[in-house]
Amino acid sequence: MASNKILDMADWRQDIPPGTFSKPDLYCMEGPPEKEVVMSGMPPQSEDAVSSYGAGRAKVGNSNGLCNIVVIAFLAAILSFPPAHAQNINASVSGTVKDPSGAVIPSAEVSLKSLATGAVFKITTNESGLFRFPNLQAGAYELTVSAKGFRDFVQRGISLSINDTVTINVPLEVGQANQAIEVTADASPLNSENAELKQAITPDTLRELPLIVGGLPRSAISFVVLMPGVTTGAGANTYDTRINGGMGSGDEAVLDGISIQDGLNTQTGAALVFGNSPFSPEAISEVSVLTSNVEPQYGSTSSGVVTAVTKAGSNEFHGSLFEFLRNTSLNARQFGIPQRPKDIENDFGGTIGGPVRLPGAWTAKGKLYFFISHERFRVRGGASTPVLSIPSVKERNGDFSDWVGSDGKVIPVYDPATTRPNPNFDPSATSGPASLPFLRDQFMGCDGKSPNVICQSDPRFQSSLAAQWFKFLPQPTFGGALNNYVVPVPVGAGIFNDSNLWDIRIDYNYGDKDHFFGSHHSRRSFAPAATQLPPQLAQEQPYQTNWTVMPRVGWDHTFSATLLNHVAFGYNDTYAESFCIDKQYAGDMPKIGGVADHNNPPVVYFSDFNGWGCNNEFRGARPTYVVNNLMTKVRGRHIFKFGGEYRKLGINRVDRFNGSGSFGFSRLSTGLIGTTSGNAVASLILGLVDNASGQFNTVEAWYARADAWSLHFGDSWRATSKLSVNWGLRWDVSRPAVEKYDRTSFFDFGPNPGAGNRAGRLAFAGDKWGAASFGARHPEETWFRGFAPRLALAYSLSQRTVARAGYGIIFTQAYYPGWNGGVALDGFNAGQSFSSSQGGLEPAFLLSNGLPQNFVRPPFIDSSFRNGQGLRYRPFDANRLPYSQQWNLTLEHQFTDSFYISASYVANKGTRMLSRVAPLNALDPKYLGMGQQLYDEFQPGQTTLDGVPVPYDGWVGQMTGCAPTVAQALLPYPQYCSSLFGQNENAGNSTFHSLQLKADTPSPSC
Template sequence: MRLRVVLAVALLFTTGSLARAQITSATISGTIKDETGGVLPGVDVVIRNLDTGLTRSVVTDSNGYFTVPGLAPGKYEARGSLQGFATGVQSGIVLEVAQQAGFNLTLKVGTTSETITVTGESPIVDIRTSGLSAIVLEKAIEELPLNGRNYINLATLQPGIINFTEKSGTAPATRGMQLNINGMGGRSNSFLIDGANMKGYAGIATVTAADSTLGVETIREFRVVTNSFSADYGRAMGGVINIATKSGSNELHGSGFEFFRNSKMDARNFFDVGDAPPFTRHQYGATAGGPLRRNKIFFFGGYERLQEDLGQTVIAAVPTAAARVGNINPAVQPYLDLYPLPNGRDLGSGIGQYSYPFTRVTRENFLQGRLDVELTAKDSLFVRHTYDGAHQVLPTASGVIATTSFPQFFTTNTSGNQFFTVEEKRTFSQRLLNSARFSTSVLTFEQRPANTLAQPLAFFPSAPFMGTIQIGGLSQVGNDNIAPSTQNITYWTWSDDLTYTMGKHLLKTGALVEHAYANKLTTVNSRGNYTFANFTQFLAGTPSRFQGVAPGAVLTRERSNTLFGFYVQDDYRVTSKLTLNLGARYEFFTVPADKNGFDAYLPDVVTSPATVPGGPFVNPSLHDLAPRVGFAWDVTGDGRTAVRGGSGLYYDTDGPYNSSLGIAIITPPFAPAVNIAGAGIPFPTPVFPTATAGGALTVRTLDYHIKQPKGWTYNVNVQHELAAGWAFTAGYAGSRGYQLVSSIEANPVVPVVQADGTLFFPANAPRRNPAWGSIDYRTSNGRSEYNSLQTSLMKRFSHGYQVQLSYTLSKTMDNADAQLGMDVLTASIYPPNPYDPDGEWAVAAFDARHVFSANATWELPAFRNNPVLGGWQVNAIVS
């Protein structure tokens, strides 16, 4: 377990009220009684938002019970009035995103003109739902120390969540946070902003070219749902990050901020030459929100800019001057000149160390605007648009000396993410509420190589500049061999949710239609990649291998498909102490197809001599019915102790789709990969052979009958209020993953059965399908298992401080790499025996047996009441 301690001092700036997407709204319910404990039917209940003045009215039923769904998270008061009783008011109610809160109100005999106000806190124990979730409030988002101010990092402070960083990268498919939630893969999560899809490529948290997510000051709060979530959540089998943005209120609020860092206090890196490289980082912005028309129209807007110049020392291995003496092939000389002479220590064998400074330049702009309108007493509307664009210039270097290039070569990354949502909500009656939403999410990313060469030095005329040269023991020369590349995804989503209160039942049903369009360009080795076994071979111009893509290859794919989702959910209050959460969701998608017909697949990896146009697979989603069931038991009836449990079936709707998109780009006949090894390879102008002359082609393909990844999750836990504002939770949470996408070598050499029955794979034996070389096969034979003890202790903010402690004891097993790079077009890591997938059953790569985290906020008492000097805090995160 790694330990990281961060301390910060911060100044509190702003507050705000927020949005009302059906999936991000809150529900409040309770029972109204008289002083003897008898229930009171027919009580007029008015719930008022203290920030905006907006109200909702209901009447208690024959059991004195009421339910008000569709409320925006924020501060509320509840007012109950009935003839013959004094009006009762409960203040201090704070509703959170996607919360089901309950409270009871007691009316005393009197007249309605009398008012009795009770001030209390919102319930801290969940007595209504069975799913595991945690809320990250505005105070934590704005005040806890965040390196880079990426608020999604705060999700890892909750039990059952691991941020697995070992497989992050620079390609679009590997950028961003990969959160493993309750044993599921890091690409199996859903990210929502005001109920709209904001998921990045292949299920990763959306980031920009700067590897960041700005907009901390525009986020009200977010809920992390980790296990047994209700049927109104779909698309994923891992977890849900449900984000709610700020909106304006009747008060005018604003904030301004600047975070500045530089290298003045930085220590020199061991590899730095001279002083530490210069570093400056400015992150600044402002927000404003308030009323355009009191109680009717509200606005909120925010802007943030990141401006960073990070000096780096890049280390490379180059040939010494002595090694360059000898017979040199004239064709090699221009490429030899690309290697600078060593300026560091001698590494031996004619190799020296070369270091050079490089300034990584990052610029990012974030802008968000939101408008909330109360159209009538029954209709409300909100519109929000978010833009986050970034540009970064960085060296062609991975941190591994063998793949580090030189100052002449660098890479530029550019991204632009936009999220637009409009939602209309109508209250037909005190029992019937409808929410209709349209959203568009546009994610763009471009990675483009650049260099300062006077001559292109391209290996063949159609290439704009040279590819890469790899020499044993030396760093590579040339730009990144996967650039240029682009990844553009657009989601258009229509959804409608209907909520109906019927006696003891809170019924919800809804539908979703989401059309996705992806445009992808990948140019792996399209400019050619030469490999030389050693420097002597390089000087002679005799490479040992050439990798490339045949001329005329089509490297762009344009695909679209549509997801359909339907659900029904019944939160049934069986008794005043017991609630059942029952639901089911059905989701299916259309088979993705290339706009221009550039699809091909291998029908049978054992017998097929060639790929067949079309595909890429039969539809695995048509039977994806997902039931959910759970309970919440208020043990003592006072809302202080709850036993909760639940289970559900979930499907990963993105798995096969994202895998097929990347695979199609390097599948013959549209983009045949060329891989030639041996003697006689010309340099620097290759000869592209036919498949026969160059040997069997390699291929990457999907199982034509691939199945939909699915997972069961289940939990049982106890939650208890220890004292006012303090709550402790402990419980078991587990999951099982089935039909997980995995990668195998589907065309191994023909094995030899040994005396003990084990298989031996001779190096030079013929392959199972002689028409092909290696077949990188994506199939659905993976499975996983997760068991955990999860505990948390929380102190809600009051008396100037808040505390949260989380501990998880868990074990994750699988037989497939749950972090499979669905679109990484480099070599895969295959199981040694493709005939025995269960032989890979072992502790998962992202398994973390013990995970502890803590965070705290303490408002310093010094100058606490001084409007100018006050507001100082100490905030800490330990994990």
Template structure:
């Protein structure tokens, strides 16, 4: 395989170009005809940039067709000139990023020098390509209400986009930073390829966006989410292409500040100042608003350095956010504290830990708003150099520094814990466009992106100072400690400290060759990754009973990684493609291509991958790569693929008004590097242990847990790259008034999707031995050592399917009004939904039975049956002096049905299964919202759950039958079987939101304008609830205790923002 890799590399390096990872430029095409409709060959077509003054000149071919590729997004004029006819000029054509625009020109017989001028043309119908996507233009990016000013939040405006579920990982918004990915067209959150100016902006560790570029520096962006052409690769989900702003021949700039605080916001639904049941006022902290002070400020400037030759654009944007995070928890009562203090000599650990727990200040609870500050600084610079009419260079660099504190991380319920995190993020793009002749254009790219980030516990108490024998010493922090009977969580956070330095370098190129009716594109790309990471785990500690366990220094659950594991994972990828856009007739365009993709196997720089082999010498073994006959750094087989693309666009009447399109694409995904990083944390480089059983003294936690066995991570040696087959058939119709509609079917099937399974599932009922109990005596590492119960194995046996109808309506700005609306009716199903973020847990999507993963098949976590999104921008038609003119309103309206809820039976003790098992569904599960006290809303009534008794319950008026028995007077539930209920079998609450913005633009002098703006997010103050608990054995089953992402930039309550902006 190595020889194949280098052979492929040699072939591609010998080519004249390397494959571009998608394009950030645009293409202009069309046909020139005479008054009779006959084509006009050899007509001169001049394309003039209205921003930079740069011209491109080409001539039509024998069929009267012209194609001008590799144009920077922006506004252009187009002129056709031929002897004996009038000149035909289109004064303004807008080219959007990664778009092919058709401008047909019809000449008239006239005397020399006469010109026919058309004011402007706007192209929204795709007549030349099978790629399905939508451009979010600069006006939309800048002027519609956008809470947090994160451009990825606009992805819900594209067909196929949905509001992400609360169970998401990369899609969950980080405070101040926004989400790291999004959901569209039934694809997983880690299957998106982000790029700026054609250079990849993904964090290879998790396949998320490295950072979101400032709205001020974003010119526009396009999302392709179905059947993209062969020039696009790397990901099997969607492609996001961001075009950055460049300077022009005119100096322009802006200075702005966006301000929010709690005084302008409505209360969150669960942060009430009165009891909704009694109507009485609430006194004290629960009735106070969460503190918030947020300033988002910055400025930019751009213009010419050398007129018509050199242009620059630079920007800065900062964020200072001071937010109080509500923490509310039952704590030890003063009586309990006194009892613990009196017994300090007998139980010193309890006495020391109790001192870290505050006394109640609201009944039996402690309630406080803990500071969670966020600070972000982002700098960008852009230079465009026109060396000659045939050669230009575009450079862009961005750097971001962000610091954040998360006081309630991993569920900490009292102040003083959580983590601090700091990051540096950057990207560099260099794009060179060279026109060898009007029919041969080359785009070369060079770039890198990098993230350096560290997460550290906020509290670094030495565990030995409080009497814990957890295997750690020094100022490292306490394990995340849970008193489960009262719901108190403090310490940690578990899984920390950790950090990584991820770097991507790439070289890529696309060549465009015009040959008659064929527009040929071909090229290749080489990428190289380095992910250097470290990870520790200060662990978890659980006391199931406060009086019997916590007060007596006895714990029942414990885990820890006593040392820091490190890895340097290298990976590479090589690609090549050929694409032909064939103008078969004036009405029919065929598009076909083939992409070759080689994704290398991740390797570790010091051979620290340790592989688990269940069939080793004499039994299960652990072997370090590069030893005992294993190939150096070999974790799984490298793979390559051939990815065909095929589609058509048919202009039914030849008027560019009614177009039918269809396409098919085979799309392969490159796995994230965290697929293998766990292998470097196996023994001997890390000795993670875990314990779950009878109570053990906290003074000897590590010794007791180590005896229970070592934890092992594994990967299937036959792991394969995931792929999606995407297909669609749609029709577009242009209507008068700049209106375009589209209706189509869109579908996909996914195979070899990533999923975590338990390689060491028990062989029988609860208490039965696991399949592998000890390592072989011949194991090169830890011979004869006991194996912990579960072994998490990364597999590629997941599958998915998606079917949808999309309806799109858009209206260009006309008479001051612009509209964009889309509706989706869809169904998405899979075996698991989280991909690279999923582990051996129900939340991670692990199957309840690893011997039967297909039994997990059900609705995707992000499935949404109906989704509607619409935007409107309306410039009020008031004319006159500064006081009455310059008003504008804009809005976003969204509605969607709910995401699925997974109903579980609580325990995983039956048959040694990994995750919680599901019950039998014996009737319709009723759902309705009703208030339950101050802090909860009931969505799934408890009456749905059949009671558990000495014998299997006979359903009577209930719908969820737990296959279990419970003896009278006993608290122990004995599970007897797996239920028939499908995963994600109930639909949760829906989502509805209306955002409104109003602004007044006033001319101060010359070209200096001031804009005063007010934004109202969730203006109707409609609460959008999170998901209810799906655990039938929990006291909170069916209850909702929070709104969607209540502490993020888009909390589920009305929020107001005031801003001011100077522009020139």
């Protein structure tokens, strides 16, 4: 039995009885290399999980035990954290106290009261008459200023949002203290402190704007797309969110002061929150988007920062219940489909929060508050009914007379056994109906008079494996060859079909110097096991387990009126287990030879038709640990901030995919080059595989690791009563991704022993793999020059007009697109691919013969292992981090106490952005003049073709993943079939300019 540990991966469970699926603690960060996990047998299934397509649901076990330990450990460990960079989400209130003559008043007593909790913060003005309250939670406050010989000043209606920098200049009048001056108007919404552009979605907005229930749980982050500078592209897809021209998934997202980074996954920022962590509007106090010229404490973004803060309890008890319903009867009918699609969605839950008035938790000095939100989302069906293309009954029997084009004419299906060169073909002419390089005879049935009919006495038809799939196909809903089957019940898309969301927060105020908080966000989703086609042919792969956890703890401590500290620690993780629904029918499906196993049915996919099969199972976690600290020092007219942050990132994953193979069928196998012809289903019946792949694993469990750290310093200088100057410097370092035990490989420029020592080989990380070793754990060089200066000016032209300008450089993190964190297991594992030749006319192999065995199975720790295939390329300079230069010029004017307009010129220039523009293995354009000769194929034994020599001895036989064409021989690295695009290539550049206008009426005071 595995033992649970927080920082070290538990031992794998070794005794896995058949029919079970082990659940080691993948969400921790470590794991032993010598004990590989072998996933065997069937995952647990509910009785009705796949009993009928269109219905059913998979059972899920409980694996939250360690999460509870993690949360408790975090709450207990906060007292041990020393001041260490914080993504500070707290607001601040500052100002200057003056007498009627305009002279500053030092040593004035200033107090700020939270209307939610009653907590009072007290300071005195310095020798310049300045005061500042940093590290404030968003909410409503009341300010009181008193000084000997002057009337007290009381400012009500102070409403703070995330990261607000509110300035309240206080004019005291001579008089008695009990003759107070009360100001009830809202504090000025103008920012006269810095050049930061920020858009806040206040609690009132979250409460009042509608959020529809549309296949997903409601999310407070959905409002981000309403902000100036935020776009979602032509498709209005929230997953494509970009801020001020930045990269997709290139922004940063923060919950309660901690980054929501998803391990070493590519998804970050708003796209990650939309796709993985919906935050209930009932649980979120406020959402804010910082879009330009942020302070040095912020980084890891190519554009902006999305911040969210969970709701906290107050002095009064508050609760709510809610239900949102979407029903089938409210849906419209689709064109051509008589019945409405089944679509029943329920989003319901409740909240409660308030004080904990218990002995020990509520004392004269200490006050404890709590807030709990629970939301459930359930969906059956979907908003639209899919219409699929499946082989017609005729086609399943070899009759393709219904295979017609848009003009109603039959599309010919040809017999590949009759393939012959066209004696009249002109190689200098473009291939087309009048210039065909090859000829074939059309199928004409047993009687020789039935076009497009394969005779059922044809031995190829009689021995076909296709019937073993066809027998599970449903009857078409409509006539015709395409778009002929209406799915009975829509299958909900996404991972949130059935979800439970919990948000829990506690706050503890100890005196007026310490504030502690702990919050925990969790999402647990259960995907119903519904399928579009019968379960034997299902492509669906629901999550048996899928959950996300985000615990956070923080501590704000006031050392003195001029020295404060904020420290926070957080953990993000998403854990998932997923199996194919068709897995239990593997015994009923064809078992193709030459593959690694037959634990799943093979995948079959076609041109023009919907495919069958899934052939995948995995489980994994994406843990992230973050600790940050921000210290604030007030000295005269300066406010200094300094701190740092450390992130430990990982992916822990067990993969078992494509073990039974994937097989593709195309038109060309039964068609002709240069003319509309052929049918992919006919190619399946004849067993003509156009392309195929199979996975062969010796390592199934792997652990990607990376870390990043930053240091920063900033100074906010109130140079004059009208001018504020902000400057600072941030330093970012990201260490390239590694595999914990160096079981990863990648392209290297060294000599390839299996390719005549040509440049370009497969290198293995570290130095324990003999001659194949790379000598370092990662190909990229760690880059230490990520220095990012920031400068901003804010000038009050009048009490109602402010001009602001700023410039800054921001580095984003290292990116590894995909779901593997930069880790490739070539040599330990192998994904072998096969493809057709002669432009698609010659199949890769016959299905009945199985995968060709003309390759070396892993493990094979050799630099020539991927010859004739593709491999991973990570550019050596890719760890030189992408960065953006941001600048803006903003003019704000307040027309009334409740209305102001802001006009901003905003620019963002991206450099070294994530790209896909510089393949290593591209054909030199000078060879394009060879035309069709580039597609000519070398035959075994040939040393030259069309004047081009064979690259090296044995090259033709190595080319199993692509055809040995003249074009392939002319590539810089002809031993590889891939273009060798850098996985983490960052050679892109971008430029963004905009004019952003905003008219705003601040929310009324609480």
